[in-house]
Structure formats: structure tokens, C-alpha cells
Amino acid sequence: MTNHWSDIQHSDCALIMGANPAENHPISFRWLTKAQEKGGKIVSVDPRFTRTSAKADVYAQLRSGTDIAFMGGMIKYALDNELYHKDYVVNYTNASFILKDTYEFNDGIFSGYDEPTRKYDKTQWAFETDEEGNPVKDMTLKHPRSVFQMMKNHYSRYDADTVCSVTGTPKEDFLKVCEAFCATGAPDKAGTILYAMGTTQHTVGTQNVRAFGMIQLLLGNMGLPGGGLNAMRGESNVQGSTDFGLLYNNLTGYLGAPTMLHPTLEAYNEKETPSAGYWSNKPKFLVSLLKAWYGPNATKDNEFGYQYLPKGNKNYSHINLFSAMYKGELEGAFLFGTNPVVGGPNAGKEKEALGNLKWLVAADLWETESASFWQKEAGSNPSAISTEVFLLPAASSYEKEGSVSNSSRWMQYRWQAIKPKGQSLADLEIIHEMYLHLKDLYKNEKTPAAKPFNALDWNFGKGNHPDIDLVCKEINGYDLTTGKLVPGFGALKDDGTTTSGNWIYSGFYPEEGNNRAKSRDNKDTGGGNYLNWSFAWPANRRILYNRAAADLNGKPWSKKTAIIWWDASQKKWVGNDVPDFVVDRAPTDPGGTNPYTMLKDGVAGLFAGNLNDGPFPEHYEPFESPVANAFSSQDSNPAIQLFDGEFNLKGDYKQFPIVATTYRVSEHWQSGSMTRNQEWLSELVGHMFVEISEELAKEKGIKNKDKVIVSSARGEIEAYAMVTKRFKPYTIQGQKVHHIGMPWHFGYKGFATGDTANRLTPHIGDANTTIPEYKAFLCNVRRAN
Amino acid sequence: MVEINLNRRQFLKLSGATAATLAIVELGFNENEAKAKTKEFKIAKSTVTPTICCFCGVGCGILVHTKDDTVVYTEGDSDNPINEGTLCSKGTTIRQVYTSEKRIEKPLYRAPGSDKWEEKSWDWMYKTIAQRVKDTRDRTFVEKEDGITVNKTEAIASLGGAALDNEETYLLAKLMRGLGVVYLEHQARI
Numbered sequence: 008m009t010n011h012w013s014d015i016q017h018s019d020c021a022l023i024m025g026a027n028p029a030e031n032h033p034i035s036f037r038w039l040t041k042a043q044e045k046g047g048k049i050v051s052v053d054p055r056f057t058r059t060s061a062k063a064d065v066y067a068q069l070r071s072g073t074d075i076a077f078m079g080g081m082i083k084y085a086l087d088n089e090l091y092h093k094d095y096v097v098n099y100t101n102a103s104f105i106l107k108d109t110y111e112f113n114d115g116i117f118s119g120y121d122e123p124t125r126k127y128d129k130t131q132w133a134f135e136t137d138e139e140g141n142p143v144k145d146m147t148l149k150h151p152r153s154v155f156q157m158m159k160n161h162y163s164r165y166d167a168d169t170v171c172s173v174t175g176t177p178k179e180d181f182l183k184v185c186e187a188f189c190a191t192g193a194p195d196k197a198g199t200i201l202y203a204m205g206t207t208q209h210t211v212g213t214q215n216v217r218a219f220g221m222i223q224l225l226l227g228n229m230g231l232p233g234g235g236l237n238a239m240r241g242e243s244n245v246q247g248s249t250d251f252g253l254l255y256n257n258l259t260g261y262l263g264a265p266t267m268l269h270p271t272l273e274a275y276n277e278k279e280t281p282s283a284g285y286w287s288n289k290p291k292f293l294v295s296l297l298k299a300w301y302g303p304n305a306t307k308d309n310e311f312g313y314q315y316l317p318k319g320n321k322n323y324s325h326i327n328l329f330s331a332m333y334k335g336e337l338e339g340a341f342l343f344g345t346n347p348v349v350g351g352p353n354a355g356k357e358k359e360a361l362g363n364l365k366w367l368v369a370a371d372l373w374e375t376e377s378a379s380f381w382q383k384e385a386g387s388n389p390s391a392i393s394t395e396v397f398l399l400p401a402a403s404s405y406e407k408e409g410s411v412s413n414s415s416r417w418m419q420y421r422w423q424a425i426k427p428k429g430q431s432l433a434d435l436e437i438i439h440e441m442y443l444h445l446k447d448l449y450k451n452e453k454t455p456a457a458k459p460f461n462a463l464d465w466n467f468g469k470g471n472h473p474d475i476d477l478v479c480k481e482i483n484g485y486d487l488t489t490g491k492l493v494p495g496f497g498a499l500k501d502d503g504t505t506t507s508g509n510w511i512y513s514g515f516y517p518e519e520g521n522n523r524a525k526s527r528d529n530k531d532t533g534g535g536n537y538l539n540w541s542f543a544w545p546a547n548r549r550i551l552y553n554r555a556a557a558d559l560n561g562k563p564w565s566k567k568t569a570i571i572w573w574d575a576s577q578k579k580w581v582g583n584d585v586p587d588f589v590v591d592r593a594p595t596d597p598g599g600t601n602p603y604t605m606l607k608d609g610v611a612g613l614f615a616g617n618l619n620d621g622p623f624p625e626h627y628e629p630f631e632s633p634v635a636n637a638f639s640s641q642d643s644n645p646a647i648q649l650f651d652g653e654f655n656l657k658g659d660y661k662q663f664p665i666v667a668t669t670y671r672v673s674e675h676w677q678s679g680s681m682t683r684n685q686e687w688l689s690e691l692v693g694h695m696f697v698e699i700s701e702e703l704a705k706e707k708g709i710k711n712k713d714k715v716i717v718s719s720a721r722g723e724i725e726a727y728a729m730v731t732k733r734f735k736p737y738t739i740q741g742q743k744v745h746h747i748g749m750p751w752h753f754g755y756k757g758f759a760t761g762d763t764a765n766r767l768t769p770h771i772g773d774a775n776t777t778i779p780e781y782k783a784f785l786c787n788v789r790r791a792n
Numbered sequence: 793m794v795e796i797n798l799n800r801r802q803f804l805k806l807s808g809a810t811a812a813t814l815a816i817v818e819l820g821f822n823e824n825e826a827k828a829k830t831k832e833f834k835i836a837k838s839t840v841t842p843t844i845c846c847f848c849g850v851g852c853g854i855l856v857h858t859k860d861d862t863v864v865y866t867e868g869d870s871d872n873p874i875n876e877g878t879l880c881s882k883g884t885t886i887r888q889v890y891t892s893e894k895r896i897e898k899p900l901y902r903a904p905g906s907d908k909w910e911e912k913s914w915d916w917m918y919k920t921i922a923q924r925v926k927d928t929r930d931r932t933f934v935e936k937e938d939g940i941t942v943n944k945t946e947a948i949a950s951l952g953g954a955a956l957d958n959e960e961t962y963l964l965a966k967l968m969r970g971l972g973v974v975y976l977e978h979q980a981r982i
């Protein structure tokens with residue numbers, strides 16, 4: 008989230024799309040309700056009339072997988088009706104930049120496409136530059152090749168009639184949504200967009216988010232209280248685990264993981280460090296991380312240990328990982344509190360893949376479906392599976408201490424309430440012990456494999472119980488010349504004299520005895536930002552890009568949307584938040600009107616040339632779709648990676664005519680292992696069900712609570728039919744299309760059991776993130792008997 | 793800063809000057825009377841520890857009451873500015889994460905081809921796992937590829953971490969990258 012939970016109360020309009028917070032982030036809704044009480048509007052756009060829709064002022068239905076069509080239509084609406092915030096767009100975005108004539112778009116394909124590799128040459132999506140390399144601009148936005156005009160042209164095809172024929176939204180509902188949300192383009196209004204996995208779990212997931220970003224920039228909503236682009240996280244620390252580098256492509260703090268394209272530290276720095284913007288400090292963050300990981304073994308002479316880091320040469324993400332496992336390329340795997348046999352795409356095949364491992368280590372509170380994939384009740388033949396499985400009992404969140412970062416980037420501490428149950432242990436201890444035992448095996452070896460591992464600097468106290476305080480301090484970082492903790496990432500250097508395990512968190516532990524994650528002063532410090540409650544990365548800032556809430560002169564766009572402003576007498580930025588700006592850089596100073604300090608040009612990108620599938624979001628149909636693409640002859644995203652063989656069987660519309668999506672219920676959590684193993688929650692929602700419309704039920708002769716079979720190209724599952732008014736058949740390009748939905752929480756373990764929805768979902772991912780397309784696929788439904 | 797294991801009254805005093813807390817103190821909050829009036833009999837003399845909900849990313853504050861080595865009660869933390877004492881169904885039942893009979897309490901091992909778990913000691917588990925990791929890693933480790941130092945193994949994967957604490961994810965990332973693991977993923981992807 009660029010903003011935070013209590014900030015939502017300041018919103019004049021909250022567009023909730025690809026999310027159902029009333030169900031899945033229930034307590035967030037107190038802040039939405041507060042906004043509504045103050046006269047703000049809630050807009051819900053969803054394939055299903057959800058609990059959020061029930062609380063909304065405006066609801067619009069859209070077919071799963073058509074968000075870009077919808078948002079493209081909204082962009083056109085804002086432009087046509089001149090509802091965008093002109094001063095913001097001209098000055099704080101790249102709308103004025105002129106595009107080189109190598110950039111083109113034709114029938115669903117951007118310039119630079121190479122069909123055999125399904126990749127774009129992104130250098131063709133570039134700006135005209137002057138002799139000094141600065142972008143050429145036209146501040147009138149009239150130049151035909153300005154980003155503004157090219158954008159206008161791109162979305163001219165997204166008229167309301169075409170949009171609605173694709174999304175299936177009643178036109179008057181579509182227009183109501185546009186009207187309500189685009190009203191926040193007024194300088195004294197702020198609108199927020201709240202989204203979740205309904206947005207990202209598509210083959211165009213990243214571009215869905217981009218489309219949200221574009222409308223927020225056009226309406227001048229970024230940086231404002233009550234505004235922003237807000238991803239609601241589904242797990243208590245999925246924000247933190249991402250920040251801390253548990254995705255193959257990132258080290259900590261979003262420093263890209265080295266690949267074979269970066270053979271040396273110098274090559275890495277050259278390739279990955281922009282010439283301007285805050286990321287130009289990247290070498291300082293990387294060297295400080297290397298010093299935290301390799302300590303005295305990281306020296307100037309050995310590139311600060313850079314060569315110890317593994318260098319990959321391909322996409323190692325979840326989908327690719329399981330295809331490799333299926334092919335027998337992996338020997339061993341660790342699962343830390345995760346359950347892919349329920350939560351993974353094409354989960355039936357992921358279960359089979361686990362059987363190709365030699366060994367599997369699972370640390371969990373429960374005997375999950377994944378840890379016990381070899382059992383008869385999993386449909387497996389134990390004697391045919393030779394995988395060794397180690398199941399380690401892990402302690403729950405309040406049986407240990409440590410911090411978690413919520414969606415708002417607030418790092419909140421959890422104290423230990425009770426000792427771990429039975430013989431279970433904190434994951435911190437398990438990981439630490441694993442290290443110690445491996446170190447024991449390696450310590451006297453000098454092999455190539457031993458070298459990088461032995462180089463790790465691992466100092467978290469004596470004995471087998473790690474001292475968490477030392478871990479916290481290593482994350483924050485030290486000044487090695489004084490031995491003191493660094494006050495923040497501004498103090499980090501690239502000469503090996505500082506350490507920091509995660510630069511974006513640096514400053515949470517600025518001096519001895521002051522772990523700010525433990526701060527519990529809940530006095531409102533102004534604007535509902537609670538600056539003394541917990542620590543928000545970066546630098547305890549609660550609203551990102553907050554400089555953009557003030558105009559060129561540093562004055563708030565309006566009194567109502569004020570957050571920080573330039574105080575000429577004090578010669579600094581002041582207000583209700585930590586400024587996202589150099590605090591004494593005057594609006595009249597060079598760069599004083601460039602609020603997007605992380606970015607090279609200092610302004611936000613309406614045009615973004617760095618994504619794999621195009622600089623403007625374009626509608627493509629999901630991998631499995633009931634219709635052809637109405638916007639171009641490219642049916643699905645031309646830049647997605649296609650998988651072959653059994654892992655990616657594709658369903659045909661004739662055999663599987665119904666659009667399906669998955670979702671969650673309030674009483675269960677993710678793959679259900681944490682909730683289906685509890686009595687009360689299991690009793691509240693005890694059965695796997697599939698939600699179908701009254702119309703479809705009638706066509707298929709299905710009654711409420713009948714047992715039905717849902718099938719897709721990947722498999723079949725059984726579930727109870729829940730016949731509701733919440734789904735309605737769509738009319739898509741004149742054709743009737745049914746839509747169903749089902750929860751993905753169920754498996755065969757725990758108190759509440761049921762078939763796993765993900766046995767139906769496809770093994771296909773987004774062109775940038777490879778996040779699987781769980782949210783739109785084809786299936787069929789029939790009565791079970 | 794909050795110390796752990798405070799009783800409720802000490803905790804309220806220490807946990808900052810909220811209007812609500814002050815009001816209770818100023819109006820002569822009588823601990824015994826309040827307890828007698830409510831269901832709190834069960835939690836009398838219990839120890840109260842603040843935590844953050846382990847489920848979704850809202851990050852609601854919860855107070856865990858413990859007594860006699862078990863969790864007797866949990867409630868929303870009214871000091872936490874996000875939820876101000878409120879909780880959803882999952883946060884409300886967080887006690888059962890501890891009390892559920894389904895919790896595994898001992899390390900379990902499943903041998904190749906076997907149809908059952910066997911109980912093992914932690915030490916045996918660590919030692920055996922370390923050997924498996926080392927064996928796989930040593931056989932599959934690639935030091936150089938096309939003349940470039942790559943120091944990786946593509947035969948080991950690590951998944952998960954979204955439910956771990958920050959400090960744990962940090963150690964996990966450090967250990968796995970340190971071992972040369974490139975198949976490193978967690979739930980943000982799925």
C-alpha cells in the first residue's frame with residue numbers, strides 16, 4: 008500500500024476492484040465505513056455481488072479477466088470529459104515526454120515483438136532525448152507523439168459500448184462507476200484504489216495494476232491522504248517476506264538478484280544503477296547487504312563477496328519451479344508454512360511433482376496436505392513414493408517473538424505470550440539450527456561448494472538459540488567504523504564501512520535499546536498517521552510520494568488533501584508525515600518539483616517502458632476464455648511464457664463453456680491449514696461449495712445443496728452447489744456466458760475437509776511476475792448423480 | 793516499550809496515553825469490580841501479552857491471556873490504532889491455534905515407501921536433513937558456467953515464508969542464498 012489502513016477514512020471515493028475486503032480484510036472495512044460516514048463513496052467492481060458490493064454505493068459486475076478493458080474505458084472517460092487533474096498530469100507525470108518514432112502499436116502488438124521468443128525489444132519504447140540525455144517535453148501536451156496524445160489515441164478504442172460488450176457490465180453501471188471515481192480528479196478530492204489477488208492473478212496481472220496506477224496519476228490521487236494505490240495483503244507478513252527477498256528475483260529491499268548478466272559487481276552496478284533518482288544509491292545498499300551477509304569475508308578486493316551470491320540464468324518462479332520438480336530436476340525442497348498441494352495452480356499435478364523429490368522438509372504447525380502428499384487419503388500409493396519427508400513442528404506466532412509488516416508497511420512487534428507448544432520451535436531457531444548443522448558438516452571442507460557457504464557471517468549468539476535482537480540489529484545495519492547502529496539508509500556507503508541486511512528497513516533500530524517496531528504510542532500525531540506506533544518502512548513514512556500532495560510551489564492542492572508542505576520560514580517541508588522528499592529541498596531548487604524521487608526522471612510514468620508486455624496496458628483475453636479478443640487479433644497476452652505437456656492442458660470453450668474464478672471466505676485463510684484445523688472456524692464454514700447463478704442452476708437441473716462435479720481441462724472436483732443471485736449470466740459480444748466461483752481453502756486434512764479448487768486452475772502466469780492465472784479459467788458443471 | 797508478561801492493569805498503564813485508557817484510569821477503574829461484572833473470571837490473574845494477528849495483512853492487535861501454561865483467552869487490542877479492539881472471526885478464534893488438538897508437537901519422519909510417520913528427535917532430524925542437503929548440494933553445485941562464477945544449485949528449492957516473522961524471513965533468505973539456492977519462492981507469487 009502506498010497509504011495505510013486508517014488513512015482510508017480520508018477518501019472521497021474508494022474503488023474496490025479485484026478485492027473483497029469486507030470478507031477477506033474485514034477490519035479494514037471500519038476505515039471504509041468511516042470514509043462513507045464522512046460522505047465518501049464506495050465503489051465495488053466484481054464478477055460476483057460480494058459482501059463488499061453489499062456495502063457499496065455503486066456496484067458494477069464484470070467478467071473475470073476484463074479489468075483492463077474496464078479501466079481503459081475509464082481512462083478514456085476521464086480524458087474525454089477532461090476530468091483529469093491537469094496541473095498534476097503536466098508536472099508530475101511523463102505525459103509531456105515525446106516518444107521516439109520506434110514506438111508503435113498495431114493490432115494488439117507493440118513494436119519490437121519477436122514472435123519465436125514471445126519477447127519484446129523494449130529499447131523501442133523510448134523517449135526522445137536532448138544532447139544531455141534529458142527527455143524532450145511538450146508542456147502543452149499537444150505534440151502528437153507526446154505520451155499524453157499517444158495514450159489518448161491508445162484508449163480511443165475503449166469506448167463504453169465496446170468495453171461493456173467485453174466486460175459484460177451493464178453500460179449504465181459502467182458509467183456510474185466512471186462518474187463516481189473520476190470525480191476525484193478535482194484538486195480537492197482524493198480517491199483510493201484497493202485491490203488484491205483478483206487483480207494480480209491473471210496473465211495480465213501487472214498491467215491490471217498499471218491501469219490502476221495510470222488512472223490514479225491522471226486523477227492526481229497519488230501521494231494524497233485518502234488516495235494512493237493500495238494492495239491489500241492476504242497474509243500477516245507477505246509484505247515483509249517480499250521485502251526480505253524470498254522471491255527468486257530479489258535480494259532484500261528489492262535489490263534485483265544477480266544473474267549471469269551480471270558477472271561482476273561492477274557489471275551489476277553498471278547495469279542496474281540508474282543515473283538519477285534515489286536508486287542511484289543502489290551500490291551502497293548492495294555493498295551494505297554483502298557486508299551484512301559475508302562480514303569480514305567481504306572485502307574491496309573480492310568485490311565485497313559478490314561472487315558468493317548464486318547467479319541464476321532463468322525464471323525460477325513457482326510455476327517454473329513445479330514444472331522442474333515434475334520433470335525430476337529437483338532433488339529436495341523446503342516448505343516453510345506453505346501448502347502448495349492446496350494453494351498451487353493445477354494442484355493435482357503439483358502434488359504429483361512432490362513425489363519426484365528425494366527429500367522434502369516441511370516446517371509447519373499442522374500435518375498439511377503437502378507434507379502428507381504421499382498418503383492414501385491424498386489419492387497416492389505410499390509404496391510407490393520414495394520421497395523422504397521431514398515434518399518439523401513449528402511454533403505459532405505468539406509462541407515466539409518477532410515483527411511482521413502489514414499491508415501498510417507497518418512493522419509491528421509480537422511478544423512471546425507462551426512457550427512453544429509441545430516440542431515445537433520457532434522457525435528462527437529451526438533455520439539457525441539448520442545453519443549450525445550444515446556448518447558443522449562443511450567447516451573443514453575447501454571444495455567449491457563449501458567456499459561460499461563457509462563465507463557466510465553468522466553471528467546470532469552462542470548456542471542453538473539465536474538472539475533475535477542481534478538479527479534485528481543486523482537488519483538495521485551498523486557503521487563499522489564506530490561499531491554503532493546506523494540511523495537510517497541515508498548513512499549507508501558503498502566502500503564496505505557500513506552494513507545493512509535490508510536497506511529499506513534501515514532506521515527501524517537507530518540506536519541501542521530503540522527497536523521502533525516495538526513503539527506503542529498510539530496518540531494520533533496528525534492526519535491519523537500515528538507516527539509513534541510501530542515503524543513504517545521506508546524512514547517511518549506513512550504515505551508514499553507525499554510531495555505530490557503539494558503543488559509546484561509546495562502548497563497543498565487543497566486544505567482537505569494537505570499532508571506535507573513547504574514552510575518558507577523554516578526552509579523545510581513540514582506536515583503530518585515524514586516527507587517523501589529531501590527535507591530542505593525548496594520547490595525552487597533544482598528537482599524541487601519532482602515528487603517521484605525513486606524514479607530517474609522524478610515524475611511518474613503514465614508510459615512505462617520497463618514491463619515485459621507493453622508500455623500501456625492493453626486488453627487481452629485470459630489464457631482460457633469463452634470469446635475472441637474484441638480489441639485485436641491477439642487473444643491472449645503475447646508476452647506470457649507458454650508451458651508444454653501435461654502441466655498445461657488448455658480447456659476449449661466448447662467443452663468448458665463456463666467462466667470460473669476462485670475466492671476466499673472470512674472464516675478460512677488461504678489453503679485452510681491454519682483454519683480448517685480449528686474447531687470453531689471449521690464449524691462456521693465446513694464444506695466445499697461452488698456458487699452458481701439461478702439461471703445456470705435451472706439450465707443444469709441443479710438445486711441448492713446438490714452435489715455437483717466441476718470439471719476443467721486439468722481435473723474434476725466435487726462440491727455442494729450454492730445457488731445464489733450473486734452471480735448473473737453475462738452477455739458478452741451478444742453471447743450468453745455463465746460465470747461461477749468457488750473458495751480455494753479446502754483439502755483433505757483438518758476438521759473441515761473438501762475438494763481442492765486448485766486442481767482445476769491452469770499452470771500459466773503473468774508476463775512480468777509469473778503469478779498464476781487463478782482468477783479466470785474455463786470449466787463445466789454437472790450434477791454428481 | 794512494552795515489557796512482556798504484564799498483568800492487564802500494568803499493561804494499560806504502560807501502553808501509552810490513549811484517551812480511552814486515561815478515561816478508565818481517571819474514572820477510578822476498579823479492577824476487581826470490573827472483573828466480577830464480566831466473564832473475566834476465567835482470566836483473573838492471567839498474563840496479558842500483545843501480539844499481532846497471524847492471518848491477513850491488516851495487522852490487527854490482539855491481547856493473549858495466558859495462565860497455567862495455556863492460553864485462556866484472547867481479545868482485540870484496543871490500543872492498536874488499526875483495529876481499536878475489534879477483530880474478525882479469524883482473529884477472534886486465534887486461541888485455537890494454540891489449543892487445537894491437531895497441532896503437531898513432535899518431529900515426524902516418513903521413510904521412502906512407508907505409509908506412516910515415525911517420531912524422531914530434533915537432533916536426528918537436523919543431522920539427517922543437513923546430510924541430505926549437503927549430499928544433494930555437493931553433487932549438483934555449479935561453481936562456474938560459461939566462465940562466469942555462479943555458485944548455485946538448481947536441485948534444491950525453498951518455498952514459503954509469508955507467515956514467518958521478518959527476522960525469520962531474513963535468516964531464511966540469508967541461509968538459502970548462502971547455500972546457492974535459486975529456486976527461492978514464497979506465497980507472494982501464489
Ligand code: SF4
Pocket residue numbers: 031032033034035845846847848849850851852875878879880881882883884
Ligand atoms: S483480525 Fe481479521 S482483519 Fe484483523 S488481521 Fe486478523 S484476519 Fe485480518
